[in-house]
Amino acid sequence: MSQLRFFLYTAFSMVLAASAVGPLAAQTAPSASTPNSQQAAPPQTPKTPAAPTRADILRGAYGPYRANNDLLFYHLDVRVDPEKKFLNGKNTIRFKMLKDDTRIQLDLQQPLHVDKILLGTTELKYEREFGAVFVDFPKTLRAGRVYAIDFYYSGNPLETGRFGGIAFRKDPSGRHWINTACEGIGASIWWPNKDQWRDEVENMQISVSIPNDLVDVSNGKFMGKTDLGDGYTRWDWLVHYPINNYDVSLNIGNYQHFSDHLGGLPLDFYALPEDLDKAKKQFAQAKGMLEAYQHYFGEYPFKKDGYKLIEVPYSGMEHQSAVTYGNHFANGYLERDWTGVGVSLKFDFIIIHESGHEWFGNAVTAADPSDMWIHEGWTTYLECLYVEYMFGHDDAVKYVNGYKAKVKNAAPIIAERGVNAEPPQDMYFKGALFLNTLRSVVNDDPRWWKLIRDLYKRFKYKNIMTEDIVQFFDRKTGKDMTPIFNQYLRHTAIPTLELKFNAADGTVSYRWKADEPGFAMPVRVGKKDNWQLIQATADWQTIKSPLTKDEFGVATDLYYVNVDKQ
Numbered sequence: 148m149s150q151l152r153f154f155l156y157t158a159f160s161m162v163l164a165a166s167a168v169g170p171l172a173a174q175t176a177p178s179a180s181t182p183n184s185q186q187a188a189p190p191q192t193p194k195t196p197a198a199p200t201r202a203d204i205l206r207g208a209y210g211p212y213r214a215n216n217d218l219l220f221y222h223l224d225v226r227v228d229p230e231k232k233f234l235n236g237k238n239t240i241r242f243k244m245l246k247d248d249t250r251i252q253l254d255l256q257q258p259l260h261v262d263k264i265l266l267g268t269t270e271l272k273y274e275r276e277f278g279a280v281f282v283d284f285p286k287t288l289r290a291g292r293v294y295a296i297d298f299y300y301s302g303n304p305l306e307t308g309r310f311g312g313i314a315f316r317k318d319p320s321g322r323h324w325i326n327t328a329c330e331g332i333g334a335s336i337w338w339p340n341k342d343q344w345r346d347e348v349e350n351m352q353i354s355v356s357i358p359n360d361l362v363d364v365s366n367g368k369f370m371g372k373t374d375l376g377d378g379y380t381r382w383d384w385l386v387h388y389p390i391n392n393y394d395v396s397l398n399i400g401n402y403q404h405f406s407d408h409l410g411g412l413p414l415d416f417y418a419l420p421e422d423l424d425k426a427k428k429q430f431a432q433a434k435g436m437l438e439a440y441q442h443y444f445g446e447y448p449f450k451k452d453g454y455k456l457i458e459v460p461y462s463g464m465e466h467q468s469a470v471t472y473g474n475h476f477a478n479g480y481l482e483r484d485w486t487g488v489g490v491s492l493k494f495d496f497i498i499i500h501e502s503g504h505e506w507f508g509n510a511v512t513a514a515d516p517s518d519m520w521i522h523e524g525w526t527t528y529l530e531c532l533y534v535e536y537m538f539g540h541d542d543a544v545k546y547v548n549g550y551k552a553k554v555k556n557a558a559p560i561i562a563e564r565g566v567n568a569e570p571p572q573d574m575y576f577k578g579a580l581f582l583n584t585l586r587s588v589v590n591d592d593p594r595w596w597k598l599i600r601d602l603y604k605r606f607k608y609k610n611i612m613t614e615d616i617v618q619f620f621d622r623k624t625g626k627d628m629t630p631i632f633n634q635y636l637r638h639t640a641i642p643t644l645e646l647k648f649n650a651a652d653g654t655v656s657y658r659w660k661a662d663e664p665g666f667a668m669p670v671r672v673g674k675k676d677n678w679q680l681i682q683a684t685a686d687w688q689t690i691k692s693p694l695t696k697d698e699f700g701v702a703t704d705l706y707y708v709n710v711d712k713q
């Protein structure tokens with residue numbers, strides 16, 4: 148998702164810290180750092196996460212009544228009344244039982260009302276606890292069999308958070324403009340589903356009934372619209388691929404449509420009438436973005452659904468095959484130089500970032516929010532790849548290092564599993580800097596390009612955890628990469644290269660100081676453009692060097708590390 152949400156998070160943390168700075172503090176320009184003088188970040192008090200609540204555990208845990216079934220298909224069929232801000236509809240949920248049982252867990256948040264839940268014509272009993280809806284069956288459902296239930300619901304959903312979850316707004320001309328963006332708060336804020344990350348449907352139908360004068364853009368391929376004869380029209384969309392619950396979206400407004408294509412891939416764009424000319428100009432960047440990502444990772448993952456870019460009133464979101472956009476039709480991020488090093492203004496941050504999620508986030512998906520760096524760290528790294536493809540390697544190195552100023556190193560990137568915990572925003576910036584470091588560790592670009600392309604192919608349409616990625620790297624490189632991943636993802640601090648100079652002998656001694664036992668990582672040292680690769684470990688080793696303490700550098704723009712010269 149976009150970092151806007153994290154501006155809020157940052158603002159909130161800073162209020163707690165009694166700091167007088169506002170939400171934009173996260174964007175201060177990076178301080179100049181030379182390879183020789185990279186300083187350790189100032190120590191910060193680690194945040195103690197609050198104990199998970201019962202509601203968080205119900206949302207976050209992959210409990211027995213979730214694990215006993217495998218989702219196959221949803222048909223969400225919902226009627227939206229913009230005047231009353233009211234939803235009314237049903238989700239047909241098809242699933243396969245993985246073990247014999249009489250109960251499954253679904254989710255629908257208050258104040259939405261469960262109207263009834265049917266298995267065929269049989270009305271099922273259910274119990275609600277916070278957002279969870281436990282559905283009970285009169286007879287045991289058998290392992291291996293497929294069942295479908297119809298979950299009817301209605302009500303006025305809660306609008307919450309900056310993106311609104313589901314927000315009933317008006318466009319600048321006063322017409323209805325209704326959008327969903329519910330990552331974090333959860334899709335069950337506006338429709339009933341199995342609201343977790345591990346299990347996805349194989350495909351999905353979305354039917355949205357709205358007043359005749361409005362347009363709905365949802366995920367998947369547009370299948371057609373039907374006039375219902377009562378002032379409402381139903382818009383039908385078909386998603387041909389697995390999809391996250393939070394990616395499922397409504398975008399209802401007075402949208403104007405224009406289209407293009409890239410090879411066989413249909414590109415569909417939606418903007419408000421008054422923004423149409425600006426959109427036609429700015430959305431042209433989608434082609435270069437697609438070409439760049441296809442260069443590194445192969446074909447756009449949702450080809451049958453096409454690629455859509457849709458204007459919305461918030462900054463943007465990676466809704467699968469229906470990416471939303473609210474970046475003012477200007478380069479940079481909300482008209483600012485996002486990484487502060489003069490590169491961001493060459494492209495539209497929201498088009499590049501949110502669309503990058505089609506590869507990492509939507510095609511390759513984390514199985515628990517704890518490991519959300521798989522979405523955000525990778526996609527932030529994809530921005531760097533885009534910069535490298537479009538503007539060259541020097542700009543890419545500048546761009547990724549511009550992110551250093553945003554890293555807090557105050558808590559590990561990977562959060563607690565199974566409790567609906569949201570990782571710190573370091574998962575974006577430190578995540579990208581870590582992947583840039585990993586490229587330097589591999590130290591062979593053709594091999595690196597093949598590794599990340601193969602990784603993407605291996606996990607496309609799958610829901611994975613960090614361990615899957617580490618195992619992949621271990622196997623493909625034939626090395627134990629676990630300590631490196633652990634240091635960057637499961638500890639707070641980055642590693643420090645300690646250097647001791649002995650001018651009389653003309654030697655330099657070096658070792659890593661890190662939290663992870665057995666941490667070892669090669670690193671380039673000496674003189675820029677003529678780096679020397681050393682295999683540093685936790686034990687002191689010594690090399691000869693003609694360079695003085697001041698002259699002796701470390702390639703800190705290629706490896707995200709601290710340097711401590713003694």
Ligand SMILES: [Zn+2]
Nearest residue numbers: 148149523526
């Ligand atoms: Zn994102």
